Amino acid sequence: MRIAVIGAGAVGALIARELTRYEADVLLFEREADVGWGVTKANSAIVHGGFHEAPDTVRARFCAPGNAMYEGLCRELDVPFRRVGAYVLAFGEEELAVLRELQAQGEENGVPGLEIHSREEVLAREPHVNPEVRAGLWSPTVGITEPWTVAIAAVENAVANGLKLHLAEEVTGIEVRAGRVQAVVTGKGRYPVDAVVNAAGLFADRIAEMAGLKEPVLFPRRGEYILLDKAASGLVRSVLFPAPTEKSKGILVLPTVDGGVLLGPTAEDLPRGAREAVETTPEGLRRVVEGARRLVPGVDLSQAIKTFAGLRPESPQEDFVVGPTVVKGFYQAAAMRSPGLTAAPAIAKWLACEVMASELSLSRRGSFNPIRKGIPRVAELSEAEWEELIRKDPRYGRIVCFCNRVTEGEIVEAIRRGARSLDGVKFRTRAGFGRCQGGFCTDRILQILARELGVEPEEVPLRDPSSPLVMGKVRP
């Protein structure tokens, strides 16, 4: 039995990991040079409660169960996760009515612990919230995580359990004969397979078309963000939502797992072809500031260290397309707009362990090990733990990224685990993610990458060979 998963974002990574529990040859194809560089890289990183989703949707079916799985999943995979809770804030009578509707909807979806808190209760917990707030819907199960680490950790664990990872290998065709999947074709070869999972994010419609299917139809919906430095960390403890709009959950203010504060996202529909349009715009960022200050007037833009944008894979139905299809052996985990990150573990479990295991008669392997250890994070260790680590490997005593206190030892370990570029190191260690955004550590990381990989610095890219960082020596 051979199964191909297309797309190494959070969704494909978790599905591939579940499939390695079975006696099957599992292949994961990713067109990018690394894991988690699609939609999974740029989003709000919230593990949603599930009260935003209309009860008759696939989103609602998988959101609260996915949320409930996050604690265990992140413990197994050593991924940061904090259940910080969330408020939806109401600023008038009409919005208060919306909170009551969201509470009822959440309860119907099985979201635990929803309560409406008074203005005083909200301000006691979140003193920087706009004092004009009328009330807040409190959702204690909402959490925050590091989305790309979910994907990286799931793939590392799956590889340890036998997954074959094919990076920088774009799927260009799917062979279907007599209504059944036969093979996956990539730029590098043809792979006969018994089943395919389409988890290709923004490009899942193209993969579906290759199999002769018309669903899903996708278009990008851009969300722009502003990231504030750790100096802003006292601003909010929980995720703050406004009352939602038709199109999105609105512009939020929330803590990040590494101590920063995130503002955004906007929600702007783009033409179907604009799938690389991750630039920010003056108008979008203006809206982010306006929306964030409505919730927290004291947002200080002098603490902004980065702006970025992500693209949601939206479909006209605004819902996930998951499960088997009319093409035998072709499964979808597509149109994964928000809350796709939250729903991903529940979808992975359902699709792999219920649907595919039964349809493909998969039998369990005895040897599956669910545990993956992350790279030690010196910034999070006690002095005694750090000293212990340095005793074992002195490279953990040499700080390279001073903003986030990342050491040479962590960078070398990231390279050992597969980082081949500056971004590969950044997303595995947070080096270059801090206040200076790599201004002071890029050259040092570049040299470590070159040394460890045995290449010239000119051969070390930002992302992949199409994005070189240095052109050559100024002096021979």
Ligand SMILES: Cc1cc2nc3c(=O)[nH]c(=O)nc-3n(C[C@H](O)[C@H](O)[C@H](O)COP(=O)(O)OP(=O)(O)OC[C@H]3O[C@@H](n4cnc5c(N)ncnc54)[C@H](O)[C@@H]3O)c2cc1C
């Ligand atoms: C602005 C924004 C905010 C969001 N906020 C949240 C949130 O707070 N909480 C939440 O739960 N969800 C949120 N989401 C949704 C969440 O980010 C997505 O549902 C999730 O990341 C989707 O993961 P994925 O694996 O399906 O897609 P991706 O991460 O895009 O993975 C798909 C992969 O497939 C690869 N691929 C594509 N075509 C091919 C091909 N032909 N061959 C090989 N590989 C291919 C891509 O390179 C990509 O890496 C948000 C999304 C956005 C954009």
